[in-house]
Amino acid sequence: MLVSASGVHYRDSAGRSILDGASGLWCVNAGHSHPLIVEAVTEQLRTLDYAPCFEFGHPGAFEFAADLVGVMPRAFDRVIFANSGSEAVDTALKLSLAYHRARGEGGRTRLIGRERGYHGVGFGGTSVGGIGRNRAAFGTLLPGVDHLRHTYDPSAAFTRGQPEAGAELARDLQRLIDLHGAETIAAVIVEPVAGSTGVLVPPVGYLQLLREITERHGILLVFDEVITGYGRLGGMTASEVFGVTPDLIVLAKGLTNGTVPMGAVVVSAHVDEALSTGVAPGVELFHGYTCSGHPLAAAAGLATLRVFEEEGLCERAAALAHLLEEAVHELAREPFVRDVRNIGLAAAVELEPGAGAPGVRGFEVLKRCFEQGVLVRVTGDTIALAPALVYTEAHVEELVGAVRTAVRGIH
Ligand SMILES: Cc1ncc(COP(=O)(O)O)c(C=O)c1O
Missing domain, CATH: 3.90.1150.10 (Aspartate Aminotransferase, domain 1)
Known part of the structure; x- marks a missing residue:
C-alpha cells in the first residue's frame, strides 16, 4: 500500500x-x-468547485485550453476536454468520423489501429488497441476496424533510441488501403512510442512515412500521446520531437501531473475548421462529459504547465x-x-x-x-x-x- x-x-x-x-x-x-499544483487545486476548490461546460463555461477551462495550444505544435488551435485517456481516445475517434462527414465524405468510417497499441479501455480504444488479452473478453468490439503490423523487431534488440531499419513497416497502411479502399478509412491512430506494451520505439522515418501515406489518401493521423506527451521524450510532444505533425493529438496523464483526472484532444486548425463550418446555431458538437473541463482539472493543468515552464x-x-x-x-x-x-x-x-x-x-x-x-x-x-x-x-x-x-x- x-x-x-x-x-x-x-x-x-x-x-x-x-x-x-x-x-x-x-x-x-x-x-x-508539487506545491504549486497542490495550491492551485486547493484554491480552485474554494473558489469554484464545479461549473458545467455545456451552454456555460468557466475561465479556467478557456485559460488552460489557450495555454495548452500555446505549447503544442503550431498547426493546432482547439482543445476538447475529457476525463481520461480512454475518453480522449474515443473523443478523437468520434471527431475523425465527424470531420469526414462534415466534408461530405461520410463513407470514411473505418478506423485503423496497430498491433501492440494501447489506447485505453473504452469501446473505441479497445477496438483500435492491439493487445489480444485486453480484447479477448469483449466480443467483436467496433466493426470496421483494422490494425497495422507492430514495429517491434527482435533483431534490433539492444538498440539505443530509434532502430535504423524498419521505416517501411509504415507501408503496411498501403496494404490496408488496397484492401479496404482509402475512401472508407477515416483515421489511423498510433502511439508514437508504444508505452504500455514495453516501450516500442519507432524506427527512424516510420512516423514520417505514415504521415506521408495518410496525407496522400486524405486519412487523418491521430497521435495518442497519453504517455509520450508532457516531456517524456524530452519535448512537449512526440510530434515535436520526431518532427511529424498529426491531425489530432490525444493527451491525458501528465496533463494534470496525475493529480486530477483529465484527458484532452488537441485539434489541428484544418480539422477544427471543417468541424465548425456550416454548423447550425446551437450545439456545435454533440459530444461531451459532465466533468469536461472540470475546474479542478483545469486548475491542475494550468499549474502543471507553469511548473513545466518555470522548471x-x-x-x-x-x-x-x-x-x-x-x-x-x-x-x-x-x-x-x-x-x-x-x-x-x-x-x-x-x-x-x-x-x-x-x-x-x-x-x-x-x-x-x-x-x-x-x-x-x-x-x-x-x-x-x-x-x-x-x-x-x-x-x-x-x-x-x-x-x-x-x-x-x-x-
Ligand atoms: C497511450 C495510452 N492511451 C490511452 C490510455 C488510457 O488512459 P486512461 O487510463 O487515463 O484512460 C493510456 C493509459 O495508459 C495510454 O498509455
Whole structure:
C-alpha cells in the first residue's frame, strides 16, 4: 500500500520511502504533490468547485485550453476536454468520423489501429488497441476496424533510441488501403512510442512515412500521446520531437501531473475548421462529459504547465535521457535480459520468459525492486522505467541499480 507521496518518493504503509520509478503510471512527470499544483487545486476548490461546460463555461477551462495550444505544435488551435485517456481516445475517434462527414465524405468510417497499441479501455480504444488479452473478453468490439503490423523487431534488440531499419513497416497502411479502399478509412491512430506494451520505439522515418501515406489518401493521423506527451521524450510532444505533425493529438496523464483526472484532444486548425463550418446555431458538437473541463482539472493543468515552464522540465528530461540510456544499457549483460530499449525518459528491460511461466520473472523483479524500496512498472516479462522529469543522476542510478540487483536474484 502506498499512503503518501512527495517529489519522486512514495511512503508505503510500513513507513518505508519508495523511489517512484514509474512516475505513478507514467503521469506524475513533475514529481508528486508539487506545491504549486497542490495550491492551485486547493484554491480552485474554494473558489469554484464545479461549473458545467455545456451552454456555460468557466475561465479556467478557456485559460488552460489557450495555454495548452500555446505549447503544442503550431498547426493546432482547439482543445476538447475529457476525463481520461480512454475518453480522449474515443473523443478523437468520434471527431475523425465527424470531420469526414462534415466534408461530405461520410463513407470514411473505418478506423485503423496497430498491433501492440494501447489506447485505453473504452469501446473505441479497445477496438483500435492491439493487445489480444485486453480484447479477448469483449466480443467483436467496433466493426470496421483494422490494425497495422507492430514495429517491434527482435533483431534490433539492444538498440539505443530509434532502430535504423524498419521505416517501411509504415507501408503496411498501403496494404490496408488496397484492401479496404482509402475512401472508407477515416483515421489511423498510433502511439508514437508504444508505452504500455514495453516501450516500442519507432524506427527512424516510420512516423514520417505514415504521415506521408495518410496525407496522400486524405486519412487523418491521430497521435495518442497519453504517455509520450508532457516531456517524456524530452519535448512537449512526440510530434515535436520526431518532427511529424498529426491531425489530432490525444493527451491525458501528465496533463494534470496525475493529480486530477483529465484527458484532452488537441485539434489541428484544418480539422477544427471543417468541424465548425456550416454548423447550425446551437450545439456545435454533440459530444461531451459532465466533468469536461472540470475546474479542478483545469486548475491542475494550468499549474502543471507553469511548473513545466518555470522548471524547464522538457529540457531537464532531454538532459537526463542520455544518463538513463547509459545506465539501462549496462543491464544488457545481466542474466535473462534479451532486450533493452530506451528513448527520452522511457526505458524497458525485457527478460526471457521462464519456461511455461510467462510473466513470472517480470513480477518477481517488480517484487524484488519493491523490497529494495523502488517501484517499477512491469508488463509481462518486460520491466518499464519511467522516471519523473525531476530525477537527479543519483535517482537514475538507484533505480537501475535496484533492477540489476533484482534481476540477479531471479531464476
Ligand atoms: C497511450 C495510452 N492511451 C490511452 C490510455 C488510457 O488512459 P486512461 O487510463 O487515463 O484512460 C493510456 C493509459 O495508459 C495510454 O498509455
